[in-house]
Amino acid sequence: MIIWAVELSLERFGTTMSLRRFVHLVALITTGLLTLPFLKVGAQQPRSVPIDFGKKDIAGVVASSKGPEAGVWVIAETTELPTKFVRIVVTDDQGRYLIPDLPRANYQIFVRGYGLLDSERQPAKPGRRLDLKAEVAPDARRAAQVYPAAWWLSTLTLPDDKEFHKKFTMDLKECFDCHQLGNKTTRELGTSASAGPISSLDAWDRRTRVGPSGPAMSNFFQAIGPQRAIFADWTDRIIKGEAPKQTPPRPRGVERNLVITEWDWGTPKDGRSDNAASDTRNARVNANGLVFGASEMTDTISILDPVQNKAAVLKAPSEAPPMVSAFNASPTPSPHFGSEVWKRSADPRSVAIDGKGRAWVAIRNRESQQQPAFCGPGPNKFGNFYPLKQSNRQLAVYDSKTREWQHIDTCFSADHNQIGEDNFIYFxxxxxxxxxxxxxxxxxxxxxxxxxxxxxxxxxNGNGKVDLGWTEPDEPIEPAKDHRIAFGAYSITVNPKDGSLWVSGIGRGDKRLVRIEKGANPPATCHTEFYEPPLNQEIEVYGSGGVDADGHGVIWQNWRASGHFSAFDRTVCKSTKDPRATGQSCPEGWTLYRMNDPTYTNSVFHANESYLTHMDLHDALGLGKDAPMYG
Incomplete structure (x- = not known):
């Protein structure tokens, strides 16, 4: 059943996922649950419903005083395996569930669903039927305790100034980078923040100054200005009993076919950035093999064996000196872990699996400005064409068979990446x-x-090639010269149709989607185009996030600030020429969608943000080939 693995927030599933939890999803397409005939189920006699299940499964019916409960989660947990193991399924229209392929262990089973209280945990073993009683929540506040964080944050009331609404979504991007705003920890003022006779606003100012992110976090929060008092008002109203007015929908349709498996891995102090289980070009690579996750803040690589249910931690090797003032590396004490909690040197980030099953990891192995000579002017054609003066993070590859690392000293800063069909890893x-x-x-x-x-x-200048002596981004365009543009390139994807590279940034208000084709003799033959969403939209599209390409070469992009999800198809462009570098050469290439997420009380903007974009090219989840995902 292990065919694909992704890491995502369990926010939509009504619980908070710790940084130590690895999540694995598969489509429930091989069990008898999807082929059962329609049967009417009564709440008082669930055992009258036959369910076909095997020796490794646990199955039953969930019912409450209202009858069968459809679209609720049934959760099996055990700590009897080498690491904590959780498997989650969803009930069908008749309240039936089937938890498949469980490792041999004793499990605790309970029900969680919108509109319900968490049920009491019941002991169970694989091969047994277990019908479960669900309890309807007595009021909205009790029901909302398992709502996703965004539904709680949606009760935040923004000032009436509409221009502030846009600025606020860009300001809050910095918070969403690390925090699940609206979860229990953030919507309540803990004792460390509110100790002493201080106002709620003072407590917010205090809580945003602590820990290794304290200086940066405080700067972001203070940049909101006096309007940051809306957070104090928000937590005050919640203390007094206010609950979300918007109700999240229960899973329906194909959403109910997903089986979610979670393993605890890493350490309690981890700050994970990426993980990988297979080669994105071929999902059969490393089948049932080790999963690798980079914990940037603790200089470690978390490793999971999803077959043996074992987890391990590998130290990321580095010759670089410790980071002392970088993002998330401040010595400001944490109220939970003390000082120097995230003191680190390797700063590992993104992970990719190649065709041999090796893990490629962005790792800091030296000081950023100690560049090799070939990075600058001289005989190297790349350094001579466009010198690179620093590299904040380089590259390493780990072979789990030999347990050996190899370091590649890169002139560029390595981060998010994708491996192309040409077996190049792109950044x-x-x-x-x-x-x-x-x-x-x-x-x-x-x-x-x-x-x-x-x-x-x-x-x-339209001559079909890149000419030296181009104008720089801060200089006016000259018709006789080419023009270099500035853009964010946080996320990258390879178009499988033509091998072109597409990138997007995550900076404040970023709008650019950039295409670069290397040509036969890079860098001289590198050809660049950029596109921006059409103007005059009802809700402006801005604040880009991750990109990925589907099998048809359509580029999918999420928009963190404005809450859009877009598809860009270059093949329908009437023109790709943009002599004035406006980004508006192909408005017809864009298809815009709006995410179906809760909005703030008095705003059109969503109370959450997406981050990266992923494409299921192989229909591994059973949601359809080329299913785009954001999270």
């Missing part, structure tokens, strides 16, 4: 793209020969 860098040729590295172990990069230069 977005500041206003450009970069890569490492995996085949060349394996043959030569020569960092210079294996890497390259391209800045984003628009062919504004």
């Amino acid at each position: 977005g860098i500041g206003s450009g793209i970069a890569w490492v040729d995996i085949n060349t590295w394996d043959k030569t172990h020569n960092a210079e020969a294996s890497q390259g990069w391209c800045p984003g230069i628009i062919d504004t």
Whole structure:
């Protein structure tokens, strides 16, 4: 059953996922649950309903005083395996559930659902039937205790100034980067924040100053200005008993077919950024193999064996000195873990699995400005064309079979990435793209020969090539010259149809979707285009997030601030030429969607934000081939 793994917030499932929880989803397409005939179920006699299940399954019916409960979660937990194990399914229209393929252990089973109280945990073993009694929540506040965080945050009341609403969504992006605003921890003022005779606003100012993120977090919060008092008003109203007025929908349709498995891994202090289980080009690579996750804040790689249900922690190797003042590296004490909780050197970030099952990890292995000579002007064609002066994080590859690391010293800063069909691992860098040729590295172990990069230069003079002497982003465009553009490149994807690279940023108000084609002789042949959403939308599209490409070459992009999800199809463009670098050469290429998430009390903007975009190219989840996802 293990065919795909992704990490995501369980916010939509009404619970808070710790940083130590790895989540695995599969589609329930091989059990008898989906082929049962329609049967009317009575709440008083659930055992009259036959359910076909096997020796490794637990099945039954969930009913409350209102009858069968459809679209609620049935959760099986055990601590008898090497690491804590949880498996979650959803009931069908008749309240039936089936938890499949459970490892041998004793389990505690309970029900969670919108409109219900969590049921009492019941002991069970695989191969047994267990009918469960659900309890209807007596009031809205009790029901809302399991609502996703966004539904609680939606009760925040913004000032009437509509311009502030837009600014607020961009300001809050910095908070959503790390926090699930609206969960129990953030919607209540704990004792450490509110100790002493201080106002709720003072408590908010205090709570945003603590921990290794304290200085940056406080700066972000103070930048909201005096209007930050809306958070004090919000927590005060919740203390007095206010609850969300919007009710989240229960899972329905194909959503009920997903089976979610969770394992605890890593350490209590982890700050995880990425994980990978397989080669995104071929989901059969590393089948049932180890899963790797980068814990940036603790200099470790978390490893999960999903077959043996075992977890381990691997130290990320680094020769770099400790980080002392970077983001999330302040010595400001944490009220829970003390000082230097996230003191680190390797700063591991993104993980990718290649065709050999090796893990490629962005790792800091030196000081950022100690660049190799070939990164600057000289015989190296890339350094001579566009020198790179610093690299905040380089690249390493780990082979779990030999348990050996190899470091690749990159001129560019490595972060989120994707491996293309040409077996290059691609990265977005500041206003450009970069890569490492995996085949060349394996043959030569020569960092210079294996890497390259391209800045984003628009062919504004229209001669079909990149000309030296281009104008810079802060200079006016000259008709006889090409023009270099500035853009965020946090997320990158490879178009499987033509091999072009597409990137987007996550900066305040970012709007650009950038396409770069390397050509036959990069960097001289690198061709850049950029596109922005059509103007004059009812709700402005801004604040981009992750990108990914589907099998048809359509580029999907989420918009963290404005709450949109978009598809861009370059094949329908009437023109891709943009001599004035406006980004508006192809408005017809865009299809815009709005996320179905709760909005603030008096605003059109959503009370949450998406981050990256993922594409299920292989129908691994059973939701359909090329199913785009954001989270």
